Amino acid sequence: MISVQRAKIITTKSISRLIRIASRCSESLRRNVHVQRKSITIQHMNNDLQSTPMIHLKNACLGYRNDRELVLKNITIDFFPGDEVAVIGPNGAGKSTLFKTIVGLIPLMQGEVTVHGGRGGNHKDCVSYIPQKEAIDWNYPITVREVVMMGRFGKLSFYQKPGKKDIEIVNSAIQRMGVADLADRKIRDCSGGQQQRVFLARSLAQHPHILLMDEPFSAVDVATEQVILENLRQLREFKVTTLVATHDLGLVYENFERTLILNHRIVAYGLTKEVMTPENLQEAFGKKAVYV
Numbered sequence: 001m002i003s004v005q006r007a008k009i010i011t012t013k014s015i016s017r018l019i020r021i022a023s024r025c026s027e028s029l030r031r032n033v034h035v036q037r038k039s040i041t042i043q044h045m046n047n048d049l050q051s052t053p054m055i056h057l058k059n060a061c062l063g064y065r066n067d068r069e070l071v072l073k074n075i076t077i078d079f080f081p082g083d084e085v086a087v088i089g090p091n092g093a094g095k096s097t098l099f100k101t102i103v104g105l106i107p108l109m110q111g112e113v114t115v116h117g118g119r120g121g122n123h124k125d126c127v128s129y130i131p132q133k134e135a136i137d138w139n140y141p142i143t144v145r146e147v148v149m150m151g152r153f154g155k156l157s158f159y160q161k162p163g164k165k166d167i168e169i170v171n172s173a174i175q176r177m178g179v180a181d182l183a184d185r186k187i188r189d190c191s192g193g194q195q196q197r198v199f200l201a202r203s204l205a206q207h208p209h210i211l212l213m214d215e216p217f218s219a220v221d222v223a224t225e226q227v228i229l230e231n232l233r234q235l236r237e238f239k240v241t242t243l244v245a246t247h248d249l250g251l252v253y254e255n256f257e258r259t260l261i262l263n264h265r266i267v268a269y270g271l272t273k274e275v276m277t278p279e280n281l282q283e284a285f286g287k288k289a290v291y292v
């Protein structure tokens with residue numbers, strides 16, 4: 001199979017390389033690309049066809065009340081248990097806006113969004129969201145262990161203290177993410193990559209059904225990247241639905257089975273090797289970006 005050189009950041013070079021690789025895909029593979037650009041109705045074609053979607057959007061319009069322009073228009077898409085989806089698109093395409101709407105941080109403008117069959121934002125316990133690093137206040141005086149324990153809060157009642165089981169789960173998540181040495185260190189004193197590991201440990205401790213990660217691979221080293229990817233693979237085995245926004249197209253091509261390409265609308269969604277075609281990448285990122 002075709003291999004892709006790792007592209008750490010979205011550059012003209014990385015897009016061009018992917019386009020060259022995608023061009024080499026056999027014609028039959030490319031014929032299978034199923035993109036209905038106009039109606040934006042996405043048919044999910046994997047084995048989970050009969051299962052209930054974990055996340056369902058129908059004719060959804062997403063945006064901000066203080067902004068007259070919608071960010072994403074007429075989005076219709078379903079994500080099923082075990083889907084591991086890379087969400088790609090240029091800056092400002094609407095990746096974070098999609099995540100914020102699913103977790104209920106911003107209200108839906110129009111249409112329908114359901115999570116586990118209920119309204120988005122009503123399932124805090126089973127949905128874990130890791131925002132972009134810049135959106136987190138790292139100065140909060142809290143240790144790594146306390147951050148990870150926050151993943152258990154949704155399972156406890158208001159006055160309930162974490163029990164033995166919670167402590168075991170937290171310790172296990174800390175071990176899995178390789179941050180045991182840092183457990184008593186303040187989160188603000190950790191490096192950027194360590195902080196990403198800690199936040200994924202918090203998500204693991206939560207035992208979520210849905211995990212949304214916004215640019216977890218930005219500015220992390222290869223070891224951290226591998227730890228994150230390995231844990232995402234394990235979550236997939238537990239049928240966790242995972243959406244990961246990233247600009248690292250090479251990493252997506254090599255590691256994610258499914259990809260959603262956004263640019264204020266759905267450009268394409270499906271199996272990564274089928275949707276990362278030159279046409280779709282150019283449509284999302286623009287010809288100029290590719291041929292300069």
Ligand SMILES: Nc1ncnc2c1ncn2[C@@H]1O[C@H](COP(=O)(O)OP(=O)(O)OP(=O)(O)O)[C@@H](O)[C@H]1O
Nearest residue numbers: 064066067071089090091092093094095096097098
């Ligand atoms: N709080 C806000 N109020 C108004 N507009 C906003 C707000 N947050 C984001 N936007 C706008 O929404 C659009 C989509 O932003 P969003 O953060 O979803 O893009 P993105 O695809 O995640 O981009 P990036 O790759 O740069 O993180 C942008 O034009 C942005 O300026």
